[in-house]
Amino acid sequence: MKFTWFNLMPWPYLPDDFREKHRSVWVDIDSRLFDAEKSHEVYNTYMDLLEYAGELGFDAIGVNEHHQNGYGIMPSPNIIAAGLARRTKDVALVVLGNSIALYNPPVRVAEEFAMLDCISGGRLVAGFPVGTSMDTNYCYGQIPALTREKYQEAHDLIIKAWREPDPFAWNGRYTKLRHVNIWPRPVQKPNPPIHIPGGGSVETYDFCIDNTYSYSYLSFSGYIRGKALMQGYWDRVAARNAPDTSPYRAGFAQTICVADTDSEAERLYSEHVSYFYNRCLHVYGGFADAPGYRTIKTIQTGALSQYTPPLEGFSNLTWKDLIEGGHIIAGGPETVRQRMEHMIKGLRVGNVFCLMHVGNMPKEKAMYSTQLFAEKVIPKLRNIFPDYADDGRFWCKPMKTQVKAGSLPRAEDAARLARA
Amino acid sequence: MELKTIQTSRVPVRYFEGGSGKPLVFLHGAGGILPSDKFLDKLAQKYHVYAPLLPGYGDSQECASLRDMLDFTLHTMDVVEALKLKDPILAGHSMGGMIAAEMAAITHNDFSRLALIASAGLWLDEHPVPDLFATLPFELPPILFHDVEMGTKLLTAGLSLSDPDFLKVFLVFNARQMGTAGKLLFPVPDRGLSERLYRIKAKTLVIWGASDKLFPPAYGEAFKKGIRGAELMLIPKAGHMITLEQPDELVTALASLG
Numbered sequence: 001m002k003f004t005w006f007n008l009m010p011w012p013y014l015p016d017d018f019r020e021k022h023r024s025v026w027v028d029i030d031s032r033l034f035d036a037e038k039s040h041e042v043y044n045t046y047m048d049l050l051e052y053a054g055e056l057g058f059d060a061i062g063v064n065e066h067h068q069n070g071y072g073i074m075p076s077p078n079i080i081a082a083g084l085a086r087r088t089k090d091v092a093l094v095v096l097g098n099s100i101a102l103y104n105p106p107v108r109v110a111e112e113f114a115m116l117d118c119i120s121g122g123r124l125v126a127g128f129p130v131g132t133s134m135d136t137n138y139c140y141g142q143i144p145a146l147t148r149e150k151y152q153e154a155h156d157l158i159i160k161a162w163r164e165p166d167p168f169a170w171n172g173r174y175t176k177l178r179h180v181n182i183w184p185r186p187v188q189k190p191n192p193p194i195h196i197p198g199g200g201s202v203e204t205y206d207f208c209i210d211n212t213y214s215y216s217y218l219s220f221s222g223y224i225r226g227k228a229l230m231q232g233y234w235d236r237v238a239a240r241n242a243p244d245t246s247p248y249r250a251g252f253a254q255t256i257c258v259a260d261t262d263s264e265a266e267r268l269y270s271e272h273v274s275y276f277y278n279r280c281l282h283v284y285g286g287f288a289d290a291p292g293y294r295t296i297k298t299i300q301t302g303a304l305s306q307y308t309p310p311l312e313g314f315s316n317l318t319w320k321d322l323i324e325g326g327h328i329i330a331g332g333p334e335t336v337r338q339r340m341e342h343m344i345k346g347l348r349v350g351n352v353f354c355l356m357h358v359g360n361m362p363k364e365k366a367m368y369s370t371q372l373f374a375e376k377v378i379p380k381l382r383n384i385f386p387d388y389a390d391d392g393r394f395w396c397k398p399m400k401t402q403v404k405a406g407s408l409p410r411a412e413d414a415a416r417l418a419r420a
Numbered sequence: 421m422e423l424k425t426i427q428t429s430r431v432p433v434r435y436f437e438g439g440s441g442k443p444l445v446f447l448h449g450a451g452g453i454l455p456s457d458k459f460l461d462k463l464a465q466k467y468h469v470y471a472p473l474l475p476g477y478g479d480s481q482e483c484a485s486l487r488d489m490l491d492f493t494l495h496t497m498d499v500v501e502a503l504k505l506k507d508p509i510l511a512g513h514s515m516g517g518m519i520a521a522e523m524a525a526i527t528h529n530d531f532s533r534l535a536l537i538a539s540a541g542l543w544l545d546e547h548p549v550p551d552l553f554a555t556l557p558f559e560l561p562p563i564l565f566h567d568v569e570m571g572t573k574l575l576t577a578g579l580s581l582s583d584p585d586f587l588k589v590f591l592v593f594n595a596r597q598m599g600t601a602g603k604l605l606f607p608v609p610d611r612g613l614s615e616r617l618y619r620i621k622a623k624t625l626v627i628w629g630a631s632d633k634l635f636p637p638a639y640g641e642a643f644k645k646g647i648r649g650a651e652l653m654l655i656p657k658a659g660h661m662i663t664l665e666q667p668d669e670l671v672t673a674l675a676s677l678g
Contacts, residue, residue, distance in 0.1 A: 027554075138554060141607040145599040146487060173487075286554040290606070292599025299591045 001344065001381055002395060004094045005053030005370065006062035006253065006353040009046050009080075010071040012360035013038060014279045024284035025070040027138045039073065045363050047080060051087050052367060053356070056374035059395075060092035060125065062353055064197075064218070065099055066132075067139040071280035078112045085120035086405045092396045093120055096197055096216065096353070097127020101147055102140045105175045106154035107182055110161040114186045121402035122187035125395065127216075128155060129197040130204065134283065137290040145292030148203065150174045162191040193394050195251060195351070200229045201298045205236040208249070214351060214394040216251030220281060223343035224326030226252060230347040247344075247385045248394040251351030254343060255358055257330035258372040265330045268365055269358065270319040273328055276359030277317060328358075333376035340377060344384050351394070421460050421469070428498040434480035435472035435499070439464025443508035444674075445500060446471040447516030449540075450552065450601035451661075452478060456574050459663040462671050467509065472499045476600040487603060489611035493522040497530075509677055510622070511535035513663055514635075515601055518613060521643075524624075525616040533677045534622035536643055537670065538632055538660050543610035547638050553598065553606055566631040566659040574664055617646035624650040627673050629658030629665070651676070 014033060015021070022030055050061040063080045066072030074080055081095050093116065098109045117124040130151050136142045142150065153172045157180070160168065167181035186192055194213040198204035208215040215233055217226055230250065237245060257273065259265035322328045329339045344352065356373065357366040383389070409417055421438035436453070438460070444467035446460065453460070453471065463469050474492070475483035486495055496519050500508065510531045512520030517539025524531045543549070550563050557575070565571025604611060624647045628640035637654060644652040653673050658666040 137606070143606050144553070144602045146603065284554075286551075286556045286559070290553050290602065291594045291597070292602045292606075294591075294595060296592055296595060299588065299595055 001378075001384055002059040002092075002248070002351045003378055003381075004060035004062040004092075004351065004353045005050065005058040006064075006094075006096075006355055007046050007050055007357050008064065008066075008072045008355065009043075009074045010276065010280050010357075010359055011039075011073055012042060012275075014070055014275070014360075018279045019282050022282070024282065024287060025280055026066075026134045026283045027068050027287045028284070029068060029070045033070070042073070046357070047083055049357055049363060049366050049370075050080075050084055053370055053374075054084070054088040054091035056371060057378060058091065058354070058374060060094045061088070062094035062096055064096045064127070065129070065135070067135045069134070071276070078116060081116050081124075082119060085116055085123070088120075089402050089404050090398060091123070092125055092398070093123050094125040094195070094353075095127055096125075096195055096218070097129050099131030099136055099140075100128050100154040100158060101131065101136060101142055101151040103154070105177055106157050107161050107177065107180060109154070110158040111182050111184075113158075113192065114162070114182060114184045117186040117188055117192055118184050121399040122192075123396050123398045123402075124186070124188070124192045125195055126192040127195045127197060128158075128213075130201070132199075133290045133293045134287045137293055138287050143292075144290040147293060148295070159191065162186055187399060188397055193396055195394070200232065201294060202232075202236065203295060203298070205233050206240060209237055209240050209242050212393055214249055214251055216253070216351060216353065218253040218353065220253075220255065220277070220327065220355075222322075222326035222328060223252065223254060223347055226326075226347060230349070234348060245348070246388045246391045246393075247348050247350035248388060248391050250347070250349045251353060252343070252347050252349040253353040253355055254340075255328040255330075255355040256336065256340070256369070256373060257328060257356070257358065258333055258336050258369045258377060259330075260332060260372075262331035262335050265332065266319050269330060269361070269369070272359040272361040272365070273319065273322060273330070274359070277322065277327065280359055333372055336373065337377050337380050340381055341384065344381065350385060350388065350391075421464060421471075426472075426499065426502045428495070428502050430485060430495060430498065431475050431481055431483040433472050433475065433499050433502070434478060435470055435503075436460055437468075437470050439467055439469045441467045443468045443470065443505050445503075445505065445508045445510050447496065447510075447512035447519050448473065448477070449514030449516050449538075449663075450598060450605060451514075452597050454574070454664070457664060459667040459670065462667045463674075466671060466675070470503055470505065470508070472496070474600055476596045482596065482600070486600075489522060489604060489613075492519055492604060493526060496520075497523055497527060507532055509533045509535065509674075511537065511674065512539060513537040514660065515540050515604055515609075517541065518604060518609070518611075521613055521617065521620065521647075524622045525613070525619040528619045528621045531622045534620065534624045535627060535674055535677060536624065537627045538629055538635055538662055539626070539639070539643060540605060540609045540635065541611070541613040542639055542642050542646075543608055544638055544642060547636050549609060550634060551607070552634070553602060563633050564660045566629060566657050566665055570665070571659070571661065574661075614642075614646060617643070618648070620647045623677060625673070625677050626650050626652045627662065627670065628652065628654050629660060629662045630654045630656045631658065632660045632662075634660040 063077040170177045257269040421436040517536040518541035561571040
């Protein structure tokens with residue numbers, strides 16, 4: 001199993017009446033709710049928490065990309081990942097990911113990911129999302145019906161830019177470059193492992209299966225509602241005659257809160273979970289899905305209604321509802337272990353993206369929950385898929401010897417060493 | 421009106437044909453042609469009407485190779501040619517007006533009469549156009565109609581978006597039509613037409629609903645200003661969907677094109 005401690009980086013100061021007074025947490029969120037001076041501490045605390053998780057035995061720490069979004073103040077995950085690369089060692093950096101259809105030219109992503117792979121010593125897991133409609137279409141103006149074609153071309157260009165040793169010309173429909181020859185090149189050859197976050201598009205399933213990329217479903221609705229979608233993926237894996245059904249072909253994001261007991265979990269975390277599900281997920285319906293963004297084939301598979309949020313929204317869901325509905329996995333270590341095992345086996349996922357800082361959770365609670373999960377839950381879940389223990393195709397291959405920040409000699413020794 | 425098919429070199433195209441008189445090509449807007457639309461029937465009482473559906477509209481086949489403004493413009497010229505029409509009256513509503521204006525600008529010797537009805541294609545910073553692609557169905561009528569109550573009936577009659585089966589049909593329909601429209605209109609409905617309007621030689625009639633809230637009449641003024649000799653006619657008690665709200669006045673207005 002691979003456990004990634006993931007931070008969405010929610011803005012923790014949305015007002016109590018956010019739902020009533022504001023139409024959306026995303027795209028046209030009121031900029032006056034952002035306080036740059038407060039964000040200074042928020043960003044640094046969030047990065048500290050990621051680094052903390054990296055020291056506790058998580059396999060990876062993870063970041064992602066959202067734009068104009070109150071629950072994800074991370075339009076550039078690469079900036080955060082660069083900071084993390086400097087102050088961590090051994091732990092993988094999952095950047096899930098860069099929405100490659102948005103960058104012009106897309107070789108920018110090939111370059112920045114190569115930089116991250118070099119700075120981190122081969123610890124990058126590279127994510128290539130098509131991007132949500134809110135980010136890709138409404139914030140970044142991509143034409144919905146052409147987004148997938150542009151994404152595909154960007155992917156092909158990035159992969160070739162990583163793999164092709166000699167300069168080449170790229171005459172694409174969306175990008176034309178006479179001299180593609182990126183510097184630097186990634187440490188991991190021929191390229192870092194690739195994870196593709198998806199939301200149920202059949203095309204994305206096939207794309208992952210055909211390229212040996214890991215498919216990950218990043219939802220906030222939890223494992224019970226995620227079942228239909230992941231089953232759709234595994235059915236597709238079988239239908240396309242993939243050579244194996246390695247659980248590492250799949251990943252899933254899950255909100256997790258651990259305390260000493262079930263009742264302590266409710267007492268400590270329910271307020272923050274409620275903040276996330278009620279305020280952070282308050283997205284105006286008109287921004288959910290630009291017409292043309294999903295293909296007809298995907299709409300026709302009919303799975304859509306099963307994983308769209310309930311029509312009445314999340315606001316009526318109590319702590320009990322959220323637990324019984326599987327939106328969150330929370331409780332004492334044994335409760336969490338049982339549910340995690342149920343989730344991992346039920347969805348057949350080797351990669352779990354653990355959403356452990358939830359909503360406006362203060363750092364002490366995030367640390368407490370993270371620590372309990374790392375010490376009392378992860379060790380018991382490690383070997384759920386022993387047959388695939390050696391499947392390294394979907395994970396990074398760090399350099400044996402890594403340096404990190406602070407490798408300079410002492411200042412008072414510099415002159416002597418320079419002259420030596 | 422009869423629904424027929426004509427083959428172009430790219431794709432089979434569905435089109436309505438009916439009536440007799442001077443040939444008139446009508447290009448529909450982003451919403452396509454609704455079953456409740458009586459405008460074509462009324463038009464057919466005076467003209468020989470040809471109303472092609474863009475690929476992806478109604479029951480017509482999609483065409484992935486249509487991506488940008490030039491593709492759609494050339495495609496529609498292909499349709500006119502396939503129909504063997506010489507200098508028909510060219511009329512377009514909203515997105516259809518945008519395509520008609522492009523055709524009249526690019527092949528400016530081929531079209532001598534042009535009607536732009538609440539046409540898309542320009543952008544005025546002082547009048548930002550509402551984002552139809554981020555508008556929920558129930559929010560549409562106040563934007564599209566002068567008479568909101570009647571407009572709501574026209575758009576929602578018999579529909580329920582909470583019925584999963586209908587929702588699926590609706591999503592497919594919407595993805596096909598608005599997905600196609602997005603290629604010309606998303607995220608900002610401007611593909612540079614303002615820089616080409618000077619080429620239009622056709623006698624041009626710009627027709628606008630006086631209470632159009634999608635493209636307010638200032639857009640009509642901008643078309644009039646950009647096209648040499650163009651005439652602007654405002655139709656009272658009409659919003660953006662003039663074709664549905666005031667079809668008789670619209671047909672009457674077109675008569676001045678000759």
